[in-house]
Amino acid sequence: MPFDALPASPAVKVRDVALRDGLQAIARTVPTEIKRLWLQQAYEAGLRELEVGSFVPARLLPQLADTAELVTFAKTLPGLTASVLVPNLRGAQAAMEAQADWMLLPLSASHAHSLANLRKTPDEVLREIEAIRAARDAAGSACRLEVGLSTAFGCTIQGRVDPAEVLRLVRALVDLGVERIGLADTVGYADPAQVAALFTQAFELAGDRLACGHFHDTRGLGLANVYAAWSVGVRRFDACVGGIGGCPHAPGASGNVATEDVAWLFASMGQPTGLDFERLIALRGRLATWLDGEPLHGSIWRAGLPKTLRTPG
């Protein structure tokens, strides 16, 4: 049962990032044939943007070593946009070779997190992004660049992250000509007032290029933050089926906002996402088997849709 007929252009776009952000946090390796089934079923549930993996060295994240294969498979599904995470120029070259539609480049707004995670300062990462953009342009590749500004709302290492620093980086990214910028609450520190304020300021600098909200539900505010971002104009969100993707800095805490919860939030507000509730819940059920023993999260799967949203067929 779809929440709504698949609209030509959904009011809100949801990118499921479970195959990368979710699986990256889980040590086990899901077989490629299962990932292909997963990807297919996400597509059948109405998802038209998926982050399918990461071009990092296989010795670091063996569970994502089949990323190129998944991009190839994703491109057989009509209208599906495949994103991949790339940490550096080498990864970007792999993404272009694989013909991914988008490469996602992480940039930590927290200096301390940037050093811990990428061993580079934010300004060094900016230079790497510039080199990637130049390489992409030189190669004539159609692969677009999206930068996710991680720890934009706070950092488990550094604590507070100055909004002025986030905005400085947003401006630098606009100047570098990346096609899309997102703000990410990597560790579940954001509150909705902060989300509304920071996105509002970032829109002034980046306009339509600011086009992704990435929230974790570590402390229960995930959906409140999605709503707050939507209320100031954000129309594209990352999420994970089953709410997978626990934060390594918050043991036992839940991870990304659940795709099925985000779909329910927007369906309840009359904002079509093109997603099919029952198929998302069915996929969540399969994840529980494929990831047997890993905690799943989210809310709507438990109580089901309210009577007011149930539609025939």
Add this chain to the structure above:
Amino acid sequence: MPFDALPASPAVKVRDVALRDGLQAIARTVPTEIKRLWLQQAYEAGLRELEVGSFVPARLLPQLADTAELVTFAKTLPGLTASVLVPNLRGAQAAMEAQADWMLLPLSASHAHSLANLRKTPDEVLREIEAIRAARDAAGSACRLEVGLSTAFGCTIQGRVDPAEVLRLVRALVDLGVERIGLADTVGYADPAQVAALFTQAFELAGDRLACGHFHDTRGLGLANVYAAWSVGVRRFDACVGGIGGCPHAPGASGNVATEDVAWLFASMGQPTGLDFERLIALRGRLATWLDGEPLHGSIWRAGLPKTLRTPG
């Protein structure tokens, strides 16, 4: 560790309703001496408004039969406001005799829910409220009247509830001269856009008398709805420590928004509530013992406060 020094007038007021709304949903009877301890510790955690019970016949809700005793105890704690639920004139008389500060009268916006729950139509309930107000005035009682408009955002029996009907009832309550009106999402159907819209319209009719948001987290939108209501001017909310108060129409679903989560939401937004995080979490821990076997809910207890909120002392 307080989120903030107890302000003379908190920016946001939280009333804990666990001793009534929470315990009403739980069959077991908590001994009065435990309830007194619970009430004392809620007070020490900074709560200054508590719903302590309900004046319904003890044969219907034996677990709330000690309500008068709890009101008496609550009134020994300086600055504590004690509310009690009253379903009818007889209950109102008991509330006045007990010298409760506020009596809370439920009024279902759903015609079907009103008949199922109170065996009266909403207009019959309005007449009962009028009789209660007249009796209160005739008695010269200082007990104030608050009406909680339940199922204001939808109903498990009737489905959709027309906002026009909710607003008609709000206007009637203003005309009846009740001191306070709240809108309640009794069954977890509300979405934040609906919450913002309905409170905005109700404020136009009731002004400052509209002074309570009551949300359940049945489908994960509890805190998003609290934020949405706050964003249009609501500054007073019901909540339950430990998120108790499951909805009988949604088995397995969580209940009221958790007091500790609401406190964390507002603390993170820089809106003082006067609540002490560690004491709320400690009380939650005691509830887990006192209500051994009952599911508790909420989010912040699991991951703890972010580094950005941790304050010395």
